[in-house]
Amino acid sequence: MLATYIRNIGPFRFLVALLATSVITFNLVTLDFQFADQISSVVAALLAVLSLGGLGNPSPKLTIEEGIRKIAEEVRDVWKEQERKRGLSDTSFIPLRVKIISGLDARHGEVSAFLATPAKSPLWNLEDMRRSCAAVVYRSDVRRVVIFGEEGTGKSTLAVALTLGLIERYFTKRGDLVPLCLSLNSWDARRDSFEDWLNRRLETTYPILRSFRRGPDGIARTLTNSEQFVFVLDSLDEIADGSDVTGALQRIEEFFPERQRLCILARDHIYERVRLRNTAKLRLCRSTRDDVRRYLGALSARDQADGGLDALRAAIRSGRAAHRSAIVRVLRTPLYLRSAYNAIIDENVTAHELLDTAEQGGERGLKERLLAAEVDRAFTRAPILQKPRALYWLMYMARDMERRNYVSYAWWRVGDAIPRAALAAMAASLIAPAYLLAIVMPVGLTRGLAIGAGTGAILGILRGYPVGLRHVAVAAPIAWVEVFILAVLVHPPVQAVADATQLAVAIGLVLLLKERLVVDRPTVAALTAVGIAAVTALVVSVVSQVTGLQDQYRSPPDIVIGVLFGIGIAVIAARLLIERPRTQMRASRIRLTPAPRITSPIWPILAAVLPASLIGVGGGIGGTIRYGQEYGLSLMYFFGLTIGVPVGLIGGLVKWLSLPLAAGSPLEGSSPSSVEGAPLRSDRIVALLSIVSLATAATGTIAIAISYLTGPLAVIHAVNSPGFSLEPAQGILYGLTMGVIVACFFTAWPTYFIAHMWLLCLGRRYPLQHQTFLDALVNANLMRNEGPLLYFRHRELQSYLGRTTRTVNPAVAADQEAGSSATSSTPPARRSVRPRT
Secondary structure, three states: OHHHHHHHHOHHHHHHHHHHHHHHHHHHHHOOHHHHHHHHHHHHHHHHHHHHHHOOOOOOOEOHHHHHHHHHHHHHHHHHHHHHHOOOOOOOEOOOOEEEEEOOOHHHHHHHHHHHOOOOOOOEOHHHHHHHHHHHHHOOOOOEEEEEEOOOOOHHHHHHHHHHHHHHHHHHOOOOOEEEEEEHHHOOOOOOOHHHHHHHHHHHHOHHHHHEOOEOOEHHHHHHHHOOEEEEEEOHHHOHHHOOHHHHHHHHHHHOOOOOEEEEEEEHHHHHHOOOOOEEEEEEOOOOHHHHHHHHHHHHHHHOOOOHHHHHHHHHHHOOHHHHHHHHHHHOOHHHHHHHHHHHHOOOOOHHHHHHHHHHHHHHHHHHHHHHHHHHHHOOOOHHHHOOOHHHHHHHHHHHHHHOOOOOEOHHHHHHHOOHHHHHHHHHOOHHHHHHHHHHOOOOOOHHHHHHHHHHHHHHHOOOOOOOHHHHHHHHHHHHHHHHHHHHOOOOHHHHHHHHHHHHHHHHHHHHOHHHHHOOOHHHHHHHHHHHHHHHHHHHHHHHHHHOOOOOOOOHHHHHHHHHHHHHHHHHHHHHHOOOOOOOOOOOOOOOOOOOEOOOOHHHHHHHHHHHHHHHHHHHHHHHHHHOHHHHHHHHHHHHHHHHHHHHHHHHHHHHHOOOEOOOOOOOOOOHHHHOOOOHHHHHHHHHHHHHHHHHHHHHHHHHHHHHOHHHHHHHHHHOOOOOOOOHHHHHHHHHHHHHHHHHHHOOHHHHHHHHHHHHHOOOOOOOOHHHHHHHHHHOOOEEEEOOEEEEOOHHHHHHHHHOOEEOOHHHHHHHHHHHHOOOOOOOOOOEEOOOO
16 A cells, blocks of 8 residues: 555655654654744755645657657758858859769769769859769768868868768658768767767767667667768767877777668878778869869859959969969868959959969968958958957967867867966955855854865866866965965964864865875765765874964864865755766756756756755764754755755756756747857856845845744854854855855856956966857858857868967058058068967
């Protein structure tokens, strides 16, 4: 009968009811009636509210067969947006030339005839490009195709066109495959398995996949088992940090079954290392000199150009051999061919100037001249790009990426651009406001609370950033000085020294051992926390002996208990609330709507309520050791339930609101930006909302509790020093501290904010309006975004900006020259700007 009752009401609500009954019974038996009545009423009310979370059930997840059209629609939305941002809709392409290397024989002549022979028209539109690329997959019996190409031959554009062509076939001819296009350049094959990376990247690029039922091995295996998808993997040669391509290919081959259709794009130089079985190898060839001449002639006739393109055609046909060969080699690459066309049409450069550049600087000089013209053209497209330092910011970004061998850019990785010691020091400096909170809190919630708050902030801000002994040697003394300055204002100097030593040693050891605390097994984390507490107690005891401090409540056991509870609660919170603690925090997005998420709100709420309540429990245990059971229970009920549960409810609700929407909800997939990863603005909103909402919740509950829980409040006031009283203002400080910790767990903005301020103070190496600047770069087609990451339009453009020394922003220089020409016939000299690294 009991089992049937539990099954009917749900196990969660049964446990809540059992817990509420047990707590209320304990109060009535052990405490006086008035005290117990007040506490029991609060317990019953809070647990009743908490039990409501179990009433909602997550929306049922779809199978792949049931929701494949939804996946196809999201794929189409993602790559239509990419098509728009890359300007492909208005682009006239030079026809593709694809050479069959191996894997296709005479039976596949149709593929060879369609792709390898010159097209009748010298200009292709996007429809021609889509149709041609889709033929790579559909006009052969081979299920695996690898397409090689030299740098700049348009492999990434081919990947986009291939995806769009395949998805168009799906919607016009039902039953065809749905393409899933991903770039491999974010995979670190040395540290990450291919399957783990693929699961994460699929759900990042196509968030709707989070709403689908998957097997125990993840969504990627579920998709391959369905045999309804073709995977398009771009940039094999650019896998992160120079990982071994041969080993990466072996893992890719081991993951995908032989029946899975697969298309991989890579540069020519890794051709010998690609040894996939049953694979067709194709090469994307550069255009011939005749192709380039016909293409320029068709553009000139179409656009009725003023002769610049005709002059360039003439130079290609009959110019001097030295520079004619250099021009032909450069313009056979689509990137430079399009740049030359834009520069001549916009009258930024003439054909004769290009010829002179080719004669004097050769092939490299001509490439740099065309890249400079492309940058100059892009910098006229947005107000922020016309600021004097805009070119400097772009060059600094490119140079920093080149120095770190990054091919992708993400705003949340700005912390990589500052010294690790500086980041660690600024994270450790958050111990100062945590200690300020401890000063105004009752006995039992003092130094342990400060250590716990500092630990939580460090674990959130520095996740994914290894910290060494030399970094701790910088951060720990800064924490010591901050705490000492605050402590000496309210305590004797010897006590201030002891407090500063206790907090600085604990925080320094947390910095050094944070991976053990969060990443390793729970038993290792527990032993590490005990070790930190023991070492801290030993150091503080030695310092107390040296300074002559006599404090009966600062014995080694007291110190161990305080430090252990502070670190333990922060570690429990981090393990419950931080996803993938080995990696840097990604951006978050919040939607203030009750639409169903991919999980019930109860689990994020429980994960947040538990550590928030444990703060009061830890304070209660410490209070019991010092002043007895009644004081300890008062702290436990007041801060563990009355304040902890509402604060945890708000924090868990913020976490739930930032989760992806479930499939089928009204707003799911309604915004194109939702598939690109949350931008900086959205992540900042989540962080600030966490801080403000938790401060409001803590302030409100303290204000209500002061007027209602007169029994526990009287006990707390009686034990503490004369003049001490709990007020709503303390709730503001308590809530702000908890809010900062939650923001560090849920969002990347706190780490970004610290690093951004550092860079702004060191010569404004990044713009204040960072997201606006990045958006302008994407809209100007200097960068492109894939999921949440940004890439330079071309690797050669990144290399050029990373190594070159340019003048001031060309738009500003033009304005200066225009203004000067009104008063003088001599233009002002341009000053040189060299990016500093």
